Amino acid sequence: MLTIAVTAESADEPRVAVSPDTVKKLTALGATVRIEKGAGARSRFTDDMYKAQGAEIVDTAAAALSGADMLLAVRRPTPEAVAQIKPGGMVIANLAPHDDRPGLEALAAKNAQLYSMEFMPRITRAQSMDVLSSQANLAGYKAVVDAASMFGRAMPMMTTAAGTVPAAKVFIMGVGVAGLQAIATAKRLGGIVTATDVRPATKEQVQSLGGKFIAVEDEEFKQAQTAAGYAKPMSEEYQKKQAALVAEHIKGQDIVITTALIPGRPAPRLISADMVRSMKPGSIIVDLAAERGGNCELTKPGETVDVDGVSIFGPLNYSGRLAFNASSLYARNLLSFIDTMVDKKEKKLAINWDDDIIKGTLVAKDGKIVHPNLTQSAA
Ligand code: NAD
Numbered sequence: 382m383l384t385i386a387v388t389a390e391s392a393d394e395p396r397v398a399v400s401p402d403t404v405k406k407l408t409a410l411g412a413t414v415r416i417e418k419g420a421g422a423r424s425r426f427t428d429d430m431y432k433a434q435g436a437e438i439v440d441t442a443a444a445a446l447s448g449a450d451m452l453l454a455v456r457r458p459t460p461e462a463v464a465q466i467k468p469g470g471m472v473i474a475n476l477a478p479h480d481d482r483p484g485l486e487a488l489a490a491k492n493a494q495l496y497s498m499e500f501m502p503r504i505t506r507a508q509s510m511d512v513l514s515s516q517a518n519l520a521g522y523k524a525v526v527d528a529a530s531m532f533g534r535a536m537p538m539m540t541t542a543a544g545t546v547p548a549a550k551v552f553i554m555g556v557g558v559a560g561l562q563a564i565a566t567a568k569r570l571g572g573i574v575t576a577t578d579v580r581p582a583t584k585e586q587v588q589s590l591g592g593k594f595i596a597v598e599d600e601e602f603k604q605a606q607t608a609a610g611y612a613k614p615m616s617e618e619y620q621k622k623q624a625a626l627v628a629e630h631i632k633g634q635d636i637v638i639t640t641a642l643i644p645g646r647p648a649p650r651l652i653s654a655d656m657v658r659s660m661k662p663g664s665i666i667v668d669l670a671a672e673r674g675g676n677c678e679l680t681k682p683g684e685t686v687d688v689d690g691v692s693i694f695g696p697l698n699y700s701g702r703l704a705f706n707a708s709s710l711y712a713r714n715l716l717s718f719i720d721t722m723v724d725k726k727e728k729k730l731a732i733n734w735d736d737d738i739i740k741g742t743l744v745a746k747d748g749k750i751v752h753p754n755l756t757q758s759a760a
Contacts, residue, residue, distance in 0.1 A: 382729045383412040386449035386466065387420055388442040390456055395423035395704040398453035398474070400712040401430040407716065408435035411728030415445045424708035450730070452493075453715055455708075457484070463491040469747075473715060475499055475512065478744050478755055479645050485755075489745035498714065500752065502741040503610055509717040510738070514558045515710035516700035521562030521640065523699055524667040525551070528636045529570055531665050531685075531692055537571020548573050552634040553592070554627075554651050554676060555641030556583035559669055563638045564590045575630065578641075579605040579612050579623075595630060597622045611644050620649075627651060632659045639676035640669045645754070652677040654688075662690025671695030718742075 385407060387399050397420050399407070404414050414436045418428050428438045439445050446465035452458060454474035463472055469492055476497040478485060489495060498512040508514075528551075529536050538548035551572035553563045560576060564587060567574045574592040576583070581603055587594040596602060601619045605612055615623070631637060631652065637660075641649050648670035657666070657679055668680040679688055680695040687693075700707040721738055724731035732739060744752045 383410075383451060383723070384449045385412050385414045385451045385453055386445040387414065387453050388417040388445050388458075388462065389420040390454065394456050394698065395701045396455045396708045396711060397421045397424050397426065397704075398455055398708075398712060398715060399431070399436075400424075400709045401426055401434045402709070403712040403716040404431050404436045405434040407719065410720065410723050410725070412451075413437060415439055415449065417442045417445045421708070424704040426705075426708070451719075455711065457488065460487045460491050463488055463493050466493060468492055469494065471496065473498065473718065476744055478752065485744070486750065489750050490748055492748050493745070494743065495745040496718075496742045497744045497752075498718070498742065500742045500744070500754070501714075501718070502737055504737065507738050507741075510714050512711055512714045515714055516707055517557065517559040517640075518562045519703045519707055519710070520669055520696075520699040521559035521638075522566045523703055524559070524638045524640075524669055524696075525563050525566040525570065525572075525636075527694065527696075528638065528665045528667050531694065532636060533663050534635070536567075549635040550575070550633060551636045551638070552576070552631065554578075554637065554639040555670075556580075556587055557640060557642070559640040560638070561586060561590065563640065564592045567636070567638075568592065572636065575634075577623075577627070579615055579619075582606060595626065597626055609644075612641070614643055614646060614649070623651070624653070628653075628656050628659065631656050634660065635664050637664070637666045638669065639666065641676050642670055642673060646673075648673040648676050650676065650678055652679075654678050657688050657691050657693065660691045664691045666691065666693045668693060668695045669699065672697055 407414050416431050416436050418438050449466045451471040452466050457476045471494045473496045478497045501507050501510050535546050536549045539546040549572045551567040551574045553560045553576040556576050556578040564574050568591050575595055576587045576592045577596045584594045668675045668677045670676040671680050671682040679693055682695045683697045685694045722732050
């Protein structure tokens with residue numbers, strides 16, 4: 382019934398859209414999964430592992446795509462690739478829907494149904510499909526582990542016969558999914574953890590993980606969370622008060638992990654050049670917002686820069702550095718999503734166009750961009 386195509390991603394994307402585990406489950410749903418050879422290699426999934434679970438391995442991307450009902454990808458595929466699937470077929474990927482509008486329109490023009498996983502609504506039923514969470518969680522962990530390895534000192538306090546090694550002070554800015562995992566990881570490694578956010582709900586979360594919460598808790602702070610659970614852009618006045626608090630606190634920190642984001646906007650600037658210069662030599666900043674411009678003024682996306690002995694690391698596609706885990710979780714997110722679109726008895730596609738999960742993620746259909754977030758911004 383359903384033919385699913387998976388092709389190798391670009392050179393800078395080590396992840397892949399299916400795992401051997403999800404191939405097995407997609408096959409059980411009645412699908413044929415056609416995978417371009419070597420597509421899983423950078424996630425440590427071999428062709429044989431896929432084949433053992435029922436996948437068809439084909440030599441080229443074209444052979445995987447030709448006439449397929451559905452293309453599963455990590456990144457936005459090219460219009461040329463989408464043109465090869467069945468007319469009206471489905472594409473499910475991280476489409477980066479706010480980026481490169483002409484490119485998105487060119488893709489939509491190929492008449493496929495385009496679904497963007499970044500738009501998955503954050504409702505309880507869709508938790509297992511939430512790619513932002515599955516990937517951010519890994520990034521939060523990796524940021525602390527990398528910072529610990531860059532840091533030329535120990536993280537935990539050690540009392541030895543030769544004297545005491547002090548615990549590292551770790552400051553987490555932004556307590557969403559990545560920030561919470563960063564707090565938990567830094568605590569496990571023995572750091573003294575403080576954290577900040579603009580959403581009041583985060584205070585208790587930080588404390589429950591054993592961290593100390595610091596923030597400007599004024600009236601604006603009490604209203605900073607949107608109905609969807611995200612942060613709002615803060616007023617200039619709030620930003621000033623926040624900057625004064627951060628400036629005072631950051632001087633004494635050894636490791637700072639920044640994760641602050643506002644959907645559809647550039648990352649808020651939370652660390653100025655002066656704040657960096659106030660830190661001790663040997664301190665580390667890992668800026669997880671680098672892809673969206675960075676939370677630190679001196680971050681260079683994709684690079685590590687040294688400013689008077691303070692290292693600022695701005696990783697790109699960070700979860701991809703844990704490709705095995707990132708692909709396994711991403712593949713499960715896709716599987717859960719596809720599971721809602723299949724009539725299990727008939728073993729065929731049965732899309733409920735009124736489902737919030739479908740309405741929330743459908744970006745384009747019949748050659749046109751249809752998502753309200755994108756049609757409004759285009760007006
Ligand atoms: P995100 O990646 O959009 O942002 C990261 C964090 O940065 C957020 O906590 C945000 O409040 C914070 N931030 C933004 N501006 C800031 C500023 N100026 N200063 C300090 N911090 C700032 O967030 P996310 O990780 O996607 O999580 C957003 C929320 O959604 C969280 O409450 C999370 O627990 C929740 N969530 C819910 C579900 C669900 O119910 N299905 C799934 C995942 C996440």
